[in-house]
Amino acid sequence: MSEPVEDLPLEALPLDGWHRARGARMVPFAGYHMPIQYEGIIAEHLWTRTHAGLFDVSHMGQLLISGDGVDEGLEALLPADIKGLGEGRQRYSLLLNEEGGILDDLMVTRRADGLYVVVNGAVKHDDIGHLREHLADEITINHMEDQALLAVQGPEAVAAVARLAPGVEALFFMQAGAFAIDGVPVWISRSGYTGEDGVEISLPAEAAERIATLLCEQPEVKPIGLGARDSLRLEAGLPLYGHDLSPETTPVSADLGFALSKRRREEGGFPGHARIIAERAAGPALKRVGLFVEGRQPVREGGLVVNVEGEPVGHVTSGGFSPSLQAPIAMAYIPTAAAIVGQEVLLEQRGKRIVATVAAMPFVTHRYHRQGAAK
Amino acid sequence: MTYYFTRDHEWISVNATIEDAVATVGITDYAQAQLGDIVFVEVPPVGTIVEKGKEAAVVESVKAASDVYAPVSGEVVEANRALEGEPALVNTAPETDGWFFRLRLTNIAELHGLMDGEAYKTYVAGL
Structure with a gap:
């Protein structure tokens, strides 16, 4: 049988040892050792659809972008209505090139201390370079490399997390806020990449093992690998950057028209606006x-x-x-x-x-x- | 029955009749564990002439497709039809009910140089 071989220097994420201790099979992904599966992709997939799965997505880029004019600055690079984004509200958007091609897809949330942006792990360094190049010098981009990111997904996810972080159950889809788990300050959004209800938890890397263990002590929660993450998101119809989205695709051809807010479509002022509006009218x-x-x-x-x-x-x-x-x-x-x-x-x-x-x-x-x- | 193993994690069991040697081919327990949940197996139809080292079957897990190479040359005399409806047999019984196909060998000498069970066990332990 043939097997793909990759020879890249790989980095370890905060939960590397934690995954291995739980029997994960580790594979190279986005420059890191990542858990592809524990007991098996199908079993993990079905567990998430019926109970709750814990996903380590610490490879993703977590950015805090702040400073005077940050809303205008970011609106010049993507088609979302950032100015209309209230505190604790989250939105899906796309980083676009001059031709309207997709450089990455991302989540942006307004926090008191700035705009919290989560980007794909495989392109995070390119994204940071692109943002730095185009945003004014007064705007600070803090790449929060000391933060881990965990997702808990599934119909029982919120009940499990709310036991550790009371109040989380009051969030609706695409809302977020500051909470504490076992005394550790965390940022939790009600969002995810499986099509299920659930949350994503940004937390200090040094507390990641302890909090991952606490989450998995909840009877509903099992750790789930990248394999099931991919089959879950495919069933949910959610595109994966680098595969379903690329600079050769646009928000229109990718059928992500919902990411073009009405005000931005009408006013323009984002890369590729003219092409995107023409493509939207004529069909891709x-x-x-x-x-x-x-x-x-x-x-x-x-x-x-x-x-x-x-x-x-x-x-x-x-x-x-x-x-x-x-x-x-x-x-x-x-x-x-x-x-x-x-x-x-x-x-x-x-x-x-x-x-x-x-x-x-x-x-x-x-x-x-x-x-x-x-x- | 004599069992042989390849470095590509196939097993071959051969009956003792040298004049009309028929070999059953499958993948090892180690291989199925590496592949994970198997969702599809394509075995060559009866009558197919397969050549040692060439693609003979396809096995698909949830994540990926892998080729299975013929460990020896021969003509396919039987394919395991049970795998069409229940590909997971390769996971649950890789070295018995999860066999792939049977070959009438064209060159018995190709069996020389394959590993026996002990040698394969040592080989896998070193991976």
């Missing part, structure tokens, strides 16, 4: 869609979307086996004309043709705790 050439793949064999990233003549017309950017649906699913960029739910498309992987059907995303219904949502 290719669009990100979900696919149900026939049969049982997953079609992976790199698989082609072909027309009846066998010519490539698109490509698969993520694909795998859905543990919840017990079937292969994928995300792909396909011609917009074919991007209709129920439309059949042809895929090609290692010389083999496979039929797929355009699916509505998410594949598995989101269960966020939204403010004002019907129970």
Whole structure:
């Protein structure tokens, strides 16, 4: 059997030893040793969908951006309404290049001490360079390398976390605030990357082992690896940067139009505004869609979307086996004309043709705790 | 039955009749543990001529696809149809019910140089 080999100098994250002691298999990811699985991806995936999973996402970049004019400065680099973002409110946004291509996707939250931004681990140093280059000198970018980041996700996640951090249950989806766990100051947002209700906890790295242990002592919570994190986010229809999003994709082609706030669409003033507005009106050439793949064999990233003549017309950017649906699913960029739910498309992987059907995303219904949502 | 093992973590069990040697091929317990949850196995159809060292089967876990190379040359005389409906047999019974295919060997000499069970155990312990 063939196995991929990577030879990069890897760094250890604060919970490295903690993961190994719990039987994790460690793999290289984003320049770090990361836990890919503990007991098995399918078991961990299904546990998270029914109970609560603890994910170590300390590889992600946590930034605190502050100073006079920080709202205007950040609005010049991304299409979100930052000025209208109230304290303790969180928003999804995209760092864009001049052509409207996506440099990264991120979460931004207003805190009393500045804008707290979480970016992808694999591109965090590029992001910081880009921000430093474009933000005025008066604006401070604090890369909080002494902070770890844990996510607790699943229908029982908030009940478990609220036992340690009372008050967390009052947060709605995309709200955040300062709390304490066992006397340690933490920042908790009600958000995540699984489609489930849950929280993300920013905490001092030196307290990470203690707090991870406390969280896993809750009967609902088990540690979950990166493997299940990927299958969970795929079922939730959430794109992964570097795979489903890249500088060659735009917010329109990536079907992330919700990240373009109304005021910003109308006023402009973010990179690629003209192209994005034109693309929004005319429709993109290719669009990100979900696919149900026939049969049982997953079609992976790199698989082609072909027309009846066998010519490539698109490509698969993520694909795998859905543990919840017990079937292969994928995300792909396909011609917009074919991007209709129920439309059949042809895929090609290692010389083999496979039929797929355009699916509505998410594949598995989101269960966020939204403010004002019907129970 | 005599068991042989490869450095690529396949096992081969061969019946004793040298004139008409049929080998059963699968992947080892070590291999299935490394792959994790297996969700799909593609085995070669009966009649396929496979060549030692060439791709013969595909095994897909939740995370990734891996090729299984033919450890010896021969003609496929039987494929394990049970894996179509229950690929997880490779996880639960890799060295028994989770076998992949049976080959009529074309060159018995190819078995020389493969590891026996003890040698394979030592090999895996050193990984």
